[in-house]
Amino acid sequence: MLHAVRRTGLVFFPAYDWAISPSHPEREERLLYTQDQVLEEGLLDIDGIIEYRVRPAGFEDIRRIHFCVPDEAAVTTESHLISAGGCLVAADAVLKGEVESAFALVRPPGHHAMRVVHGNRGFCNINNEAVMIEYIREKYGIRRVAIVDTDCHHGDGSQDIYWHDPNTLFISIHQDGRTLYPGSGFPHETGGPNAQGMTINIPLPPQTGEEGFLYVLEELVMPLLEKFEPELVINSAGQDNHFNDPITNMNFSARGYAALNARLRPDIAVLEGGYAVENALPYVNVGIIMAMAGMDTSCVKEPNYDTDYRPQPSEITGYIADLVDRLRGVFLEGGLKTVPCEEGEVVQRSRDIYYDTDNIHERQHEKIRCCKACPGAFSIASTSNRGQHILAVHVPLGACRACRDIGSAWFEEGTRGAFTHVYLQDRVRGVYEKT
Numbered sequence: 001m002l003h004a005v006r007r008t009g010l011v012f013f014p015a016y017d018w019a020i021s022p023s024h025p026e027r028e029e030r031l032l033y034t035q036d037q038v039l040e041e042g043l044l045d046i047d048g049i050i051e052y053r054v055r056p057a058g059f060e061d062i063r064r065i066h067f068c069v070p071d072e073a074a075v076t077t078e079s080h081l082i083s084a085g086g087c088l089v090a091a092d093a094v095l096k097g098e099v100e101s102a103f104a105l106v107r108p109p110g111h112h113a114m115r116v117v118h119g120n121r122g123f124c125n126i127n128n129e130a131v132m133i134e135y136i137r138e139k140y141g142i143r144r145v146a147i148v149d150t151d152c153h154h155g156d157g158s159q160d161i162y163w164h165d166p167n168t169l170f171i172s173i174h175q176d177g178r179t180l181y182p183g184s185g186f187p188h189e190t191g192g193p194n195a196q197g198m199t200i201n202i203p204l205p206p207q208t209g210e211e212g213f214l215y216v217l218e219e220l221v222m223p224l225l226e227k228f229e230p231e232l233v234i235n236s237a238g239q240d241n242h243f244n245d246p247i248t249n250m251n252f253s254a255r256g257y258a259a260l261n262a263r264l265r266p267d268i269a270v271l272e273g274g275y276a277v278e279n280a281l282p283y284v285n286v287g288i289i290m291a292m293a294g295m296d297t298s299c300v301k302e303p304n305y306d307t308d309y310r311p312q313p314s315e316i317t318g319y320i321a322d323l324v325d326r327l328r329g330v331f332l333e334g335g336l337k338t339v340p341c342e343e344g345e346v347v348q349r350s351r352d353i354y355y356d357t358d359n360i361h362e363r364q365h366e367k368i369r370c371c372k373a374c375p376g377a378f379s380i381a382s383t384s385n386r387g388q389h390i391l392a393v394h395v396p397l398g399a400c401r402a403c404r405d406i407g408s409a410w411f412e413e414g415t416r417g418a419f420t421h422v423y424l425q426d427r428v429r430g431v432y433e434k435t
């Protein structure tokens, strides 16, 4: 019998009866072939690979992180709750020490879902990783977490959620936003005033191959993690960098993904994208599971590797070397130009957010209190073209007295204003209110 070198948990939820639309790339059969491949390779028969049953997340799990407009029931289905809940199962398995790492193979995906949720953006309603991380923080008292997002698309939802959190390092490696949805994720996006340098974006050019990905991992991502010293590393494992993926332009193979996972060694991986459902996704997922279990992945090969895989062009190798040099200078060698703000000052920003799947336009106005003592309270006034005008107030874990006070004041003031709903997310007291 084969033995896993490291005990690995698997949570599998294909959501067979849920799709955005019948022809949408994120549809029912996305994980069917993976399931076949996992069974065919006998991965579940390996001693030390343990399959866990899913359970749904509750609205109380979602409320720690999201402001759902008008409420959780309106923007989620049972599939969304089970997808997020599958991640909570993976988290429990790892944090209780039953396994060394776990992979939540779940859908619908989540990394484009932002803190305020009016509907579906980039196939996502609920940010599975964020729901999981805040559950872990609440239940296991863990503070410092790193997210390494290796999906081909910029993880703009996770970035948004952790923009102001100095205790969460968010690193996204993705296809350059000038060439792919959602069009963001540039190096100058480095985090809010209280969390400068905690958001790190690494946009790579189309046609980047595994050589480029592994170079970025070795030269930039691993040193960044070493410097941050997280208690937990989460991998948003999107498999759409594959050379066969129909909606992207990258050049990654299944074996490359396995090598990346083996080096990164995340505590928990959560599936995001991956739309070559027959000839890439099953092999990438199998490679990752085997790498997590510490097994030899040299035999992992997709059917058309020999005919379709092209090595990375040399000009791209040069481009990536220059980019990595520049980012090392900024994030590792102290070259980050921080925005100075005075203690207690309230910094504001406005922005427009588009929900491509649901065609919603949102306008946000955000205020955050500059704070040296805690991550800082913030509020978001959000208006959508569906007629909602809400105010969302967040008091972070570990909030100081002054931030708790200003959070309460913003909430009180909001209830007297002309909002359709006013929300309070008080992580210190565990109070989640909505008018």
Ligand SMILES: [Zn+2]
Pocket (backbone or CB within 6 Å): 151, 152, 153, 238, 240, 272, 273, 274
């Ligand atoms: Zn993606």
Ligand SMILES: [Zn+2]
Pocket (backbone or CB within 6 Å): 371, 372, 373, 374, 375, 376, 377, 399, 400, 401, 402, 403, 404
């Ligand atoms: Zn504070």
